[in-house]
Amino acid sequence: MMWMDVENITLTINDSSVSGREGMTILEVAKENGIDIPTLCYIPELSPTGACRICVVEVEGSRALVAACHTPIAQGMVIRTHSPKVLETRKTIVELLMASHCGFCMICEKANICDLRKIAADLEVGLPRFETEKRFYQIEDVSPYVQRDMSKCVLCWKCIRACREIAKKNVYGTAYRGFDAKVVVDCDQPLNKEVCRDCGICINYCPTGALTRPKKLGEEKKGKPLVISS
Amino acid sequence: MPEVKKKTKEHESVLVLLQEAQEKFGYIPEDFMANVARSLDISLSEVFGVATFYSFLTCKPLGRNVIRVCKSLPCCLKDAQMIIESVESELRIKPGETTTDGKFSLTLTNCVGACDKAPAMMINDDTYTDLTPGKISQILKKCK
Numbered sequence: 283m284m285w286m287d288v289e290n291i292t293l294t295i296n297d298s299s300v301s302g303r304e305g306m307t308i309l310e311v312a313k314e315n316g317i318d319i320p321t322l323c324y325i326p327e328l329s330p331t332g333a334c335r336i337c338v339v340e341v342e343g344s345r346a347l348v349a350a351c352h353t354p355i356a357q358g359m360v361i362r363t364h365s366p367k368v369l370e371t372r373k374t375i376v377e378l379l380m381a382s383h384c385g386f387c388m389i390c391e392k393a394n395i396c397d398l399r400k401i402a403a404d405l406e407v408g409l410p411r412f413e414t415e416k417r418f419y420q421i422e423d424v425s426p427y428v429q430r431d432m433s434k435c436v437l438c439w440k441c442i443r444a445c446r447e448i449a450k451k452n453v454y455g456t457a458y459r460g461f462d463a464k465v466v467v468d469c470d471q472p473l474n475k476e477v478c479r480d481c482g483i484c485i486n487y488c489p490t491g492a493l494t495r496p497k498k499l500g501e502e503k504k505g506k507p508l509v510i511s512s
Numbered sequence: 513m514p515e516v517k518k519k520t521k522e523h524e525s526v527l528v529l530l531q532e533a534q535e536k537f538g539y540i541p542e543d544f545m546a547n548v549a550r551s552l553d554i555s556l557s558e559v560f561g562v563a564t565f566y567s568f569l570t571c572k573p574l575g576r577n578v579i580r581v582c583k584s585l586p587c588c589l590k591d592a593q594m595i596i597e598s599v600e601s602e603l604r605i606k607p608g609e610t611t612t613d614g615k616f617s618l619t620l621t622n623c624v625g626a627c628d629k630a631p632a633m634m635i636n637d638d639t640y641t642d643l644t645p646g647k648i649s650q651i652l653k654k655c656k
Binding site for chain 2: 452453455468469
């Protein structure tokens, strides 16, 4: 259909002129044009939340940096996605996330597929400068389908949205406020729901090691035994 | 960009129902939250989220007199910490706790709108302002 292809909004990203369609976000236009903006909480098919703030970009004329994932494009916008100011801010945001994250990557099962760790490495965030309180919760391993370690949660709300909008199960919700904010099940009970059977969508979306599949010891013993000769 | 989900009428009535329960029972029982969730066809975790977000709603039973000391910046600058400490020593409880006789509960709250007369606190629906540690014991004695 012709009208679908009409690109009616022109804007400038990083000094080059690009065009997009009405209703697109800055992040979507950047992606289409091969510009990589890191995000933690963005799921393309779901409603944006702007929770993690890692996708902040500089928009000329705007008082503050804006989150690319939920800011719609407008005619003549001038955007910088990797200016020194943006990179500095982005790095600080990740540092702050890491500061309250429990951060035991060495013993975390999902360390090698962790989005937070990847983004932190990409932005060259070393040890956080900030000494903040950390949240520690008991690991919830009651459910045979999903294991939750909320100490590792960065509150991106991906699990809530995936469960609500993709799986249509609506198991999770947010509770408490400020530093105590937490993703909860029912009245903050450990997750143990039969609807989680054959699902596990939230595990795939979780950007950290907060949600994992419960370990089956038998799985680890598959394959050749490791023989170390002296 | 996917459509942002609008909050429905159901979501709007949650708070009203929870406030009613708070007034009636003094706290919001779990069964009540479950009933609200069922009747509005939303998940229990969403109702619990609303109930735990507001500091004037509570999920566990409190004492007859609920003392809410303001912890916002203006009161903090006017030494609200002293007030908190003197209430603590007077009642021998920490914020979030209830006395064993069930008479008092102590919680901290955000701004109660009495910044011009800081430090301030509320006991049930009454506001007490321009507090000093000396005033605390008198005020507490008046409470039944």
